[in-house]
Amino acid sequence: MAAPDSPPQFDLFEARPEPSRHRVGRKPHVPTxxxxxxxxxxxxxxxxxxxxxxxxxxxxxxxxxxxxxxxVASPPKGRRRHAPTPATRKIVRRAILGGMPVAKVAKLIGVSVPTLRLHYSHELRA
The missing domain is CATH 1.10.10 (Arc Repressor Mutant, subunit A)
Known part of the structure; x- marks a missing residue:
């Protein structure tokens, strides 16, 4: 038996103790x-x-x-969904009848060309 003042003796072939699986830090807060x-x-x-x-x-x-x-929720990712209004429909109709290219019309109302074609197909046919 080792003296109380001497360092502990370890057996090199003995199994190591299992590491602790506890998380460090505070416990998560659960409001009552x-x-x-x-x-x-x-x-x-x-x-x-x-x-x-x-x-x-x-x-x-x-x-x-x-x-x-x-x-404090984060805002949704991506672009806002486009919703045509009577005013934007009127702008698109006038621009197309005036001979403006589709790309410029899309830029005018702040949408992409595919969005313009999707939401304003009736106005583009005029």
Whole structure:
């Protein structure tokens, strides 16, 4: 048996201990129904996110992420969907009747040529 002051002895052929599978850091925040109620009541009363965070004992980012996710959601990717209006239809009709090329008409109303052909086919035939 080794003396208490000596370093531990290791057997080189012994199996190594299993590494820990625990995640480091804080546990993920899971809001309780009571916390949700408090947060939404404070928000309805006009409280700011820092005030709500102090009342709940969490940071401002946690309030934004877990209690009001729709207000910090990222905007949708890609272009906005084009919706023709009576005014844009009138512009397209006048430009085509005036002899303007399709590419210039598309640029005029801020769409691509395929989008112009898709949404304004009736006006392009005029």
């Amino acid at each position: 129904p009571e916390q949700m109620l408090i947060a939404h009541e404070l928000k309805a009363a006009g409280a700011t996110w820092p005030t709500i965070a102090r009342a709940l004992g969490v940071c401002v980012n946690t309030v934004a992420r877990h209690y009001f996710p729709s207000t």
